Amino acid sequence: MSINTPNKQTSHLKREILVRLIRAYLGENYEEDVRLIPYKMRPQGSEVPYRCCIHKERAILRDRVIAGLGFDIEEAEDSQLLSELATKATKREKPEEHPLTLLQTACNECVPARIHVTDLCQGCVARPCESACRFGAIKVQDGKSRIDHEKCKNCGLCAQVCPFQAITKIIVPCENACPVGAIAKDEDGLTKIDHEKCISCGKCVSACPFGAVHKKSQIIDIIKNIKAGKKVIAMIAPSIMGQLPCTPKQLKQAIIDIGFSDVVEVAVGADITTKNEAEEFKERVIEGKAPFMTTSCCAAYNELVAKHVPEIKQYRSTTETPAYYTAEMVKHDQPEAITVFFSPCVAKRREAMQNPNIDYVLNFEELGAWFVALNVQVSDCEESEYNQESSAEARNFAVTGGVAAAVNAMLDESEKAQPYVINGLDKASIRDLKKFAKNGKCELGNLIEVMACPGGCLGGSSTINSYKQATKQLNAYVESSPAIKDVVNTK
Amino acid sequence: MAKVNVKVCLGTTCFVMGSANLQELIELVPRKYGDLVDVAGSPCLGLCSIDWEFSKAPYVKVDDEVIKEATVEKVLAAIDKKLGK
Numbered sequence: 001m002s003i004n005t006p007n008k009q010t011s012h013l014k015r016e017i018l019v020r021l022i023r024a025y026l027g028e029n030y031e032e033d034v035r036l037i038p039y040k041m042r043p044q045g046s047e048v049p050y051r052c053c054i055h056k057e058r059a060i061l062r063d064r065v066i067a068g069l070g071f072d073i074e075e076a077e078d079s080q081l082l083s084e085l086a087t088k089a090t091k092r093e094k095p096e097e098h099p100l101t102l103l104q105t106a107c108n109e110c111v112p113a114r115i116h117v118t119d120l121c122q123g124c125v126a127r128p129c130e131s132a133c134r135f136g137a138i139k140v141q142d143g144k145s146r147i148d149h150e151k152c153k154n155c156g157l158c159a160q161v162c163p164f165q166a167i168t169k170i171i172v173p174c175e176n177a178c179p180v181g182a183i184a185k186d187e188d189g190l191t192k193i194d195h196e197k198c199i200s201c202g203k204c205v206s207a208c209p210f211g212a213v214h215k216k217s218q219i220i221d222i223i224k225n226i227k228a229g230k231k232v233i234a235m236i237a238p239s240i241m242g243q244l245p246c247t248p249k250q251l252k253q254a255i256i257d258i259g260f261s262d263v264v265e266v267a268v269g270a271d272i273t274t275k276n277e278a279e280e281f282k283e284r285v286i287e288g289k290a291p292f293m294t295t296s297c298c299a300a301y302n303e304l305v306a307k308h309v310p311e312i313k314q315y316r317s318t319t320e321t322p323a324y325y326t327a328e329m330v331k332h333d334q335p336e337a338i339t340v341f342f343s344p345c346v347a348k349r350r351e352a353m354q355n356p357n358i359d360y361v362l363n364f365e366e367l368g369a370w371f372v373a374l375n376v377q378v379s380d381c382e383e384s385e386y387n388q389e390s391s392a393e394a395r396n397f398a399v400t401g402g403v404a405a406a407v408n409a410m411l412d413e414s415e416k417a418q419p420y421v422i423n424g425l426d427k428a429s430i431r432d433l434k435k436f437a438k439n440g441k442c443e444l445g446n447l448i449e450v451m452a453c454p455g456g457c458l459g460g461s462s463t464i465n466s467y468k469q470a471t472k473q474l475n476a477y478v479e480s481s482p483a484i485k486d487v488v489n490t491k
Numbered sequence: 492m493a494k495v496n497v498k499v500c501l502g503t504t505c506f507v508m509g510s511a512n513l514q515e516l517i518e519l520v521p522r523k524y525g526d527l528v529d530v531a532g533s534p535c536l537g538l539c540s541i542d543w544e545f546s547k548a549p550y551v552k553v554d555d556e557v558i559k560e561a562t563v564e565k566v567l568a569a570i571d572k573k574l575g576k
Contacts, residue, residue: 012509012560016546041546245501368507372545377535378503465511 010211011365014064016041018219018369021068024086025223026373031083034069038062038082056105063103067214070221073101089220095360096216098195099349100205107191107212110172115154117145120166129158129167177207179426180308199303201425201452202346202461215346215462218360219370225338225360226259233334234260235326235358236342238267239398239457242473243344243364243465244371249383254376255367256384265386266341269326270394270406273297275488276319277403278410281447286415290315291441292448294433295403297321299347300452304425304433312437315448322397323348327357342367344398344460347452363462391484395477400456404449409484420445424454495528495573497566498552502535509561510549516566528570 017037024033038061042054051057063073065082069089076085123143130138130145137151138158145158145167159167174183174191182197183204191212193204205213225232234255241248252263277295284290296302296317305313327339340360341352352358362370371378393406404419411417420442422429433450436442453459458470465473497520499513520530538550538557551561553569 015508019545245503245506365507368503372504372507375540376503379501379534464507466514469511469514 008211010209013061013211014214015365015369015372017061017064017068018217018366019373021065021217022219022223022370022373025220030090031086034065034086035081035083037065060103060106063105064211064214067101067103068217068219070095070216070218071101072096072098072216073103073214090224092221095218095221095349095353097353098193098198099200099215099346100193100198100202101214101216102191102193103210103212103214104190106210107174107208109210110185110191111170112185112189113154113172113175114149114170115147115152115156115159116168116170117147118166118168120164121145121162122164122166124163126163128161128163132157132161173207173209174204174213177203179203179430180304183213197307199300199307199425199452200347200350201300201303205346206461215349215363217366218349219362219366222340222360222362223259230338231261231334231336232259232338232340233330234263234340234342234362235266235323235330236263237323237344237348237398237457238265238270238395239344239460239463239470239474240342240364240367241395241398241477242458242470243463244368244378246378246381247383248477249385250378250381252386253381253384254371254378257376257381258370258374260340261337263384263386264326264330264388265390265395266322266326267390267394267397268388269322269324269329270297270397271390271484271488272325273319273322273397274391274394274403274406274410274484277317278407280317280319281407281417282411282415285417285446292436292446293317294448294450295407297397297403298450298452299351300345300425301450303347303350304430304452309430309433309437312433315437321351322394323351323358324355327355331357344457344463345453346461364460364464365462368464389482389487391487392478392481393484394487395474395481398457398474399471400451400454400459401449402456403451404447406484407447410488417447418445419447419449422448422450423456424459425450425452494526495524495570496552496554497528497530497570498533498536499530499561499566500536500538500548500550500552501532502539504535504539504545505549508545508548510551513549513551513561513563513566516551516563519563520567520570523567524570524574527574 020037024030038058042057048054066073066076069085121144123140135151137148156169180197182194185191255263294316323341338359340362341358343361343363349361352361393409396402400423401421455467520528539545539548547559549561551558551566
């Protein structure tokens, strides 16, 4: 759950579908049970909570199941049965390339973004809206302000100056949330994701009140490997500590209980990232006099650099991500193992796609659904020790400011970085990044930590726990962990 | 008057299906009602396993009343009712 967002019915729905899907796949009649999911969720004569009729409810649930099966909703044929798609999902060799898909039947009801004058307009004498508009797009006619939409550029200045707050900006939540303009309505009024622009940050997933943006799940692929008796290893992101009502050691046992053969903390890789990034900072900024360096562990930021801000690439650290080092270690020691990265966000799926050492990605919501499906009571699990210890600083990578603080903990007094934290990517912070790159300087600090989600990974779009509670739980774990200098020097 | 007793289920199912976001009740309720209400998180109350009802999680109990698909608002309304507000 993102920072400060209340519980949402859309998350409940999506999780319920995942639970039913997992139960179906682990049960006796997989294909038929998958086909029946929409009917089980909306049985004959049941209430119609959200849509016009039970048929539309079921049609939309069907589409949500398609995403759960890991397919593109837009590309699936309407006539295809869920049972056929369920079979197809088990035959797939690798997951689909783009992690997000749109449920258009659920989303076409949004009014296109525009400025709207409400009935509260008094047609006043001052008419600040008229004078504020730089495009001559608003005029009082017949006692009320009217907008010429041919001229209006949706800047919203008129709304800001109206003394009655009578003018409002109607937004399309996904478009408004997307920091890179990758999701928009086309001429037919249908929303589309432009995968050339999309950085997989997942902000549209959290923003859509209809739950129309779906993540394509890889859960069938993962369970398939476990069912086949393969050695499947969980690599759990630092942000997972604090996601479920149990201790970190109980969590390890719970993950083993559902079929994984081992659990490795990605914080182990974060220790290596920290060490390398600290060395790089010293070399480039302290000794080499580079104006600044940015971190490189947020997958959505890395996609942003590749697709939208290539000019900042020369300032980004060349250090690899914690997931990279962890996966490298696991595959080195056990080349036959299947690796699954447990993720708080969508963006890591893109990173995994580009890294041959990471086979699959499972997000925290999916893990939670898996526990529900199997009735695993995490707080009743035994405690199981992790084979490799990691540091407090590495485990704190999940929180905004944590990466820069870890790097600083590795540096000597005379080499300390001045961190500047981008706490959430949005249009404004992207403009800042472009400015830093263009001017070749950043007055605000010389180590820029970029986190696509406000609050860091704990604020990721696929998390379960509320931010405040998750932070509390994670802090307790961090405080009981050894200092990085003690851990890294002994590795 | 007997105190109203509120139990927020923090079993895995309830937690995943939404009670993670009901934890704020544990701080909010004492602030709002003082000594009139006891509130606590609880290990699994066993309600999710009755008749496959995981989809109605999260559950909260206000005295003997079971609240399905609980939200902060629903729980506060139930407490108000018990207190005769």
